[in-house]
Amino acid sequence: MKFATYKVNDKITYGSVVETGEGIGFTDIGAVHGNNLRKWIELDAMDRLKEIATALPVVYSEADIEYLPPIITGQKIVCIGVNYAKRNAEYKDNSALPKYPSVFLRYLDSFSGHQQNMVRPPESDKLDYEGEIVIIIGKGGRRIPKANALNHIAGLTLMNEGTLRDWVRHAKFNVTQGKNFDNSGIIGPWMMTADEVSDYTNLPIQTRVNGEIRQNDNTSNLMFPFDYIISYLSSFMTLKPGDMISTGTPNGAGARFDPPIYLKPGDVVEVEAAGIGVLRNGVVDEVIG
Numbered sequence: 001m002k003f004a005t006y007k008v009n010d011k012i013t014y015g016s017v018v019e020t021g022e023g024i025g026f027t028d029i030g031a032v033h034g035n036n037l038r039k040w041i042e043l044d045a046m047d048r049l050k051e052i053a054t055a056l057p058v059v060y061s062e063a064d065i066e067y068l069p070p071i072i073t074g075q076k077i078v079c080i081g082v083n084y085a086k087r088n089a090e091y092k093d094n095s096a097l098p099k100y101p102s103v104f105l106r107y108l109d110s111f112s113g114h115q116q117n118m119v120r121p122p123e124s125d126k127l128d129y130e131g132e133i134v135i136i137i138g139k140g141g142r143r144i145p146k147a148n149a150l151n152h153i154a155g156l157t158l159m160n161e162g163t164l165r166d167w168v169r170h171a172k173f174n175v176t177q178g179k180n181f182d183n184s185g186i187i188g189p190w191m192m193t194a195d196e197v198s199d200y201t202n203l204p205i206q207t208r209v210n211g212e213i214r215q216n217d218n219t220s221n222l223m224f225p226f227d228y229i230i231s232y233l234s235s236f237m238t239l240k241p242g243d244m245i246s247t248g249t250p251n252g253a254g255a256r257f258d259p260p261i262y263l264k265p266g267d268v269v270e271v272e273a274a275g276i277g278v279l280r281n282g283v284v285d286e287v288i289g
Contacts, residue, residue: 001050002277003029003037003155004190005072006065006113012036012072015060016053017190025058026065032056037191038073038242041138041154046193067113069187070157071136074242077106079132079161079179080229083248085221101224101232106161110180114189117284118162118263121181127263127283130161130249131207131215131271135226136191140240149230150200152239155193158271158279159246160186160207165255165262186269186281187244196275200226205250205273209263217250219274224248 002017004026013030014037029052030036040049081102112118120127138154162185168178197203200219207215219225224232229245254261263269263283271279 001053001196002190002192003049003053003070004188005037005068005070006060007068008060008065012068015056018058020058022061024062026060027053027056028059029053029056036073038071041136042241044139046138046154050193067115067188069108069111069113070191071242071244072108074108074244075240076237076243077108077111077246078233078243079104079106079246080224080248081175083222083224084217084250085223086217086251097223101229103233104175104179106179106185109182111185111187112183112281114186114279115281116186117183117282118160118186118269119181119183119284119286120263120265121164121184121286122288123181124164124166125262126165126255126260127184128163128165128254129207129209129214129263129269130159130163130253131205131273132159132161132246132249133203133205133219133273133276134159134187135230135245135247137230137239137241137243137245138194140238140243142234142238144231144234144239146227146231149227152230153194153200153226154241155191156197156274156276157187157191157244158189158273158276160269160271160279160281161246161249162186165260186279188279189277192274192276203274205271207250207252208270208272209254210268214254215250215252219247222248
């Protein structure tokens with residue numbers, strides 16, 4: 001089942017995503033039961049949530065709502081860099097495959113929801129796209145064994161991990177600045193629950209810009225698969241329900257073209273993966289003042 005967090009009539013709520021004869025519709029679980037999507041994950045009550053959703057009517061269409069990232073009360077957004085084997089080769093530095101994942105953090109303020117716009121700030125014209133599959137943690141834990149790690153996944157969502165390429169090089173050892181401009185990335189459109197995934201090691205992912213395929217790969221080519229990522233991260237941090245982990249982007253980001261092809265206002269980016277759906281966003285310049 002799929003669950004979305006959204007705003008309607010200036011109120012934030014959440015509900016299940018339902019295919020209707022007229023398109024996509026939404027139930028409103030929040031109006032009846034309160035809480036938020038992360039709370040059900042924390043309570044380990046996703047089966048109960050599905051029962052509730054099945055019994056509720058569709059009350060909104062896409063035209064009625066504004067998408068938000070599916071988890072808006074989680075503690076952490078952890079990102080894995082350079083995780084697809086072809087992506088490592090794309091750097092053309094003859095480096096050996098890494099022994100451990102590259103890790104950095106992002107903040108929720110740096111993301112908008114599905115069908116919203118990535119915002120290009122005046123500080124840089126080098127806004128780039130990165131399509132990624134995102135793990136949403138269900139059962140939390142510390143030092144989670146790899147053999148049990150997949151049982152800690154509540155579901156999956158998608159990310160366009162927008163990056164200001166020149167700002168990731170402002171300092172010698174970190175990329176935080178270029179990864180955290182307000183509203184520079186997109187998460188969504190919703191969470192697909194883990195029971196809909198049969199094989200985490202064989203999930204296709206594709207990114208399109210204005211309809212042109214730029215990234216096209218499969219999680220079978222990850223250097224660090226999902227179970228390893230969860231186990232590795234939990235070796236030094238406590239993963240908590242609702243934490244989101246982006247698992248890396250394939251080769252084909254705009255910075256790797258010669259010359260680079262960065263995003264500009266009016267562009268439309270689509271990330272499609274894993275049977276989750278299509279995450280879509282536009283691009284606009286930030287309005288100052």
